[in-house]
Amino acid sequence: xxxxxxxxxxxxxxxQSSLTTITFFFQIHAQMIxxxxxxxxxxxxxxxxxxxxxxxxxxxxxxxxxIFDQIPHPNTFAWNTMIRCYANSPFPAxxxxxxxxxxxxxxxxxxxxxxxxxxxxxxxxxxRLSAVREGEKLHGFMVGxxxxxxxxxxxxxxxxxxxxxKINSSRLLFDAALTGKEDTVTWNSMLSGYLNSGLINLAGKxxxxxxxxxKGVVTWNVMINGYSRHGEIDRAKLIFNxxxxxxxxxxxxxxxxxxxxxxxxxxxxxxDEIPNRxxxxxxxxxxxxxxxxxxxxALSLFDEMEKSSCFVEPNLSTVVSVxxxxxxxxxxxxxxxxxDYIERNKMKVDSIVGTALIDMYAKSGCIETATSVFKSLxxxxxxxxxxxxxxxxxxxxxxxxALALFHEMESTGVRPNRITFVGVLSACSHGGWVDSAxxxxxxxxxxxxxxxxxxxxxxxxxxxxxxxxxxxxxxxIEAMPRRWINDVIWLTLVxxxxxxxxxxxxxxxxxxxxxxxxxxxxxxxxxxxxxRWVKARNARSIMESKGxxxxxxxxxxxxxxxxxxxxxxxxxxxxxxxxxxxxxIINFRIR
DNA sequence: GGTTTTCTTG
Numbered sequence: 293x294x295x296x297x298x299x300x301x302x303x304x305x306x307x308q309s310s311l312t313t314i315t316f317f318f319q320i321h322a323q324m325i326x327x328x329x330x331x332x333x334x335x336x337x338x339x340x341x342x343x344x345x346x347x348x349x350x351x352x353x354x355x356x357x358x359i360f361d362q363i364p365h366p367n368t369f370a371w372n373t374m375i376r377c378y379a380n381s382p383f384p385a386x387x388x389x390x391x392x393x394x395x396x397x398x399x400x401x402x403x404x405x406x407x408x409x410x411x412x413x414x415x416x417x418x419x420r421l422s423a424v425r426e427g428e429k430l431h432g433f434m435v436g437x438x439x440x441x442x443x444x445x446x447x448x449x450x451x452x453x454x455x456x457x458k459i460n461s462s463r464l465l466f467d468a469a470l471t472g473k474e475d476t477v478t479w480n481s482m483l484s485g486y487l488n489s490g491l492i493n494l495a496g497k498x499x500x501x502x503x504x505x506x507k508g509v510v511t512w513n514v515m516i517n518g519y520s521r522h523g524e525i526d527r528a529k530l531i532f533n534x535x536x537x538x539x540x541x542x543x544x545x546x547x548x549x550x551x552x553x554x555x556x557x558x559x560x561x562x563x564d565e566i567p568n569r570x571x572x573x574x575x576x577x578x579x580x581x582x583x584x585x586x587x588x589x590a591l592s593l594f595d596e597m598e599k600s601s602c603f604v605e606p607n608l609s610t611v612v613s614v615x616x617x618x619x620x621x622x623x624x625x626x627x628x629x630x631x632d633y634i635e636r637n638k639m640k641v642d643s644i645v646g647t648a649l650i651d652m653y654a655k656s657g658c659i660e661t662a663t664s665v666f667k668s669l670x671x672x673x674x675x676x677x678x679x680x681x682x683x684x685x686x687x688x689x690x691x692x693x694a695l696a697l698f699h700e701m702e703s704t705g706v707r708p709n710r711i712t713f714v715g716v717l718s719a720c721s722h723g724g725w726v727d728s729a730x731x732x733x734x735x736x737x738x739x740x741x742x743x744x745x746x747x748x749x750x751x752x753x754x755x756x757x758x759x760x761x762x763x764x765x766x767x768x769i770e771a772m773p774r775r776w777i778n779d780v781i782w783l784t785l786v787x788x789x790x791x792x793x794x795x796x797x798x799x800x801x802x803x804x805x806x807x808x809x810x811x812x813x814x815x816x817x818x819x820x821x822x823x824r825w826v827k828a829r830n831a832r833s834i835m836e837s838k839g840x841x842x843x844x845x846x847x848x849x850x851x852x853x854x855x856x857x858x859x860x861x862x863x864x865x866x867x868x869x870x871x872x873x874x875x876x877i878i879n880f881r882i883r
Numbered sequence: 884g885g886t887t888t889t890c891t892t893g
Contacts, residue, residue, distance in 0.1 A: 338885090346886095408887080409885095515888065544891040548892075609892045766890055
């Protein structure tokens, strides 16, 4: 057995150890309570709080607040810990509320007054909220206490005002600080303030006037990032070339700059040149491929990452972009392996990763697995997992379940967004439930104040078309706000016409198309159904006369985890002869 | 006793 002081020391050591997981922490916490170390021993309690807010698996806000509320007389450090935790959380406003509690309760306690650490956290919260009034109030409070002269606070103020769009106030504070009070962060804050406000020429002038000895790596990085964000990738590159010293962030910033400008190949060249790639470098490049509709490139880069001699541990972002590449390709087997990887490495399945997993499984038709991932997510779930789960159910033909889940989401107090309603409405359209679709559409506008867009209207058109109410669908489209009427809407209707073989409505819809796109097959079906074989054959020439080339039919299949991509007319695939041989055999057997 | 600000991925 341990003596009580030995136990205390042991707890403190474990709380500081990087090997302590949150699960193990709960055990330590239980021991501390049992042995009256918590909450009586204020120092131990503060260490526990600090552990929970900076746990490697992410801060546990609710638990942190529970611990904090049990500390009898929190000192400045404890308050600061809790305020910092909220400032960096999804709820920065809570840190301002906590600060109010702090000044009310600390009027007599000397060891619980705000200090020079407190203000930067609060200013960060204001900056993240773009809360000018709160920021100004806080600034006034600081001036009253003479707490506005610390360089961290000055930098925080410059940053806060810039984030709130008060760039002139930032500049006034900056000029006042240029009397020896400033450091390199002061300059960086002012520069990034200008750049984020789109004032790139003012930033350039300030940068040129800055003494070279003041310029740190971050200063240069800020410039590269700012220029590239405003499409000035060439100016960004010039800055990059002039740098005396670069770090990984420099390389990553330039690479991402090229990605933003759509120059994926140049970005890849930069990536290949990075001397010491980190997880961000890899994730950013993989994401670029995924979002640039090159999911195969994304996956092969991930393979390379795993095989690379200078091994970099994939992080949550890496995993998310790999999963969304799998989703694009419908590569479930591959996605499952990523899922295994997540579990093997005990990575925390947060809302973002969870959403990516659900989406991957649902879009690949594995609705049961999607559901079980959804159920395993920690409560409260934010709107994203709910949304992909609802859309996934709808897409797999489980309309009733999708709507039931939507109501469950509403009853938990989660506010649906426009994407959620696309899922809800598509559940209705798949079932041909016109009345429900209309009902949800008005719920969307009247209760949630969301303006329906093209996709939402499209679902109603689809629902009407599915049950054969084609002329009603036409009048619905014509009553829609003009700007949301597009080819997709008309094509939806053409699709329904091809099911019901309605020539009149389909011709009406086709006349309203801007591009003729890929409707050739649909259109010839409509004519063929009505025995108009000549017109059916002509559909292709109509299309060509509009100057549109038909995109080749495409398909992909996953075999043993590898994705094979095909398009019609392709002759170059490695086993093309085997494939044609197989087709011959199949045809023979059918006959 | 110890925590802050500026740059890169989702």
